[in-house]
Amino acid sequence: MNIERLRTPFFIIALVAMALVVCVELGEHLIVGGFDAGTALTDQAAGAGLQVPAGGQVERPAGLGVPYLALVDVVALFTVALMAAGLVVPAKLQGRLQGIVTLVFAVLLVLAAIGLLVLAVAKLILMVTLLLAFPFGTIAYLIGFGFFPRGTATVILSLIMFLKFVFAGSLAAAQQRFLQNKGLVALVLTSLLCTVAVSFLHGVVPGVLASITDAVAGIVCAVAAIVWAVVLLVGAVVGIVTAAKATADEARSTALAVAT
Structure with a gap:
């Protein structure tokens, strides 16, 4: 990375934006899950022709889709953090440590x-099984x-998508060469597409089935994260081998210089 041409303020904004994402x-489960949903549940059950037994407190289920987005976005955060390390860590030391840290x-x-x-x-299998086990399983669902x-x-x-656009725009403004990477x-496109997929799966079905499609969204994000983790793993192994070879060549050159 060409440090001289890097616009540091924009780069810092990008780093902070992805950290906020x-x-x-x-922290999404602290906002979405755990609150009383009895009235809304009764209305939805009535619309489906079912009656939910009274007398208990029903809590909103914490979703999987939004928290699972972090599996993908943490890769972007890690990547930008490695770039930020290049601003303060000597290039030689960073080259030796980057492969190990990435691995x-x-x-x-x-x-x-x-x-x-x-x-x-x-969770998806459990929900589908309960939903199809009419009537008692459906009521339990x-x-x-x-x-x-x-x-x-x-x-x-919407907030996450806004922050991701801030991240992408600030990164491009920091150095246009990032667009050539x-x-x-x-990775940025994967992050954006996963966010769109989660939003789409939340809205494509009636509200009573949204927990099922939310689990599907979580599966999509987890699979995407596994793919990127494998990419990082392969890159880390290649980087470690390259760094080890460079160190060996440097040691050999030093030994020859001393011998002569």
Whole structure:
């Protein structure tokens, strides 16, 4: 990266914007889940021709789609953070450490994404099974998952999309050569497309089924994260091998110089 031509303020804005994106996504369950949804659930059940037993408190289910976006966006944050490290860390040291740090990050991301993917698939199977087990399973589904706060999720997704546009625009303004980095462009596009996919899956079905499509959105994000984690893993291995070879060549050259 050409540090001399880098517009640092825009780069910092991009870094902060993506950090905010990840924070909002990880904190989404604090906004969406855990609040009483009894009235809304009763209305939706009545519209479906079912009666939900009274006397209990029904909470909004915490979604998977928005938090799972963090699996993809943390890759973008990590990538930009590595670039930021180049501003303060000597290039020689960064070259030696970048491959190892990326390898550790990629392995952790793969493990986390696979674990969360299994969780999302299990939740999806549970919800579909309950929904199809009419009437008692359907009632249980309505009580546990029948109300998904699409309005709140839409607001959060709009904020996330805005921050992502700020990130992309600031990154391009910081240095136009970033637009020539095909991997970075593909990563940003993946992040944007995953956000659009989550929003689409939330709105494509009636509200009573939104929890199911939200789980599908989580699966999509987890799969995308696994793909990018594998890409990082391969790149890290190549980088480590290249750095090791360069170090060996440097040591050999030094030894020959001393010998002569």
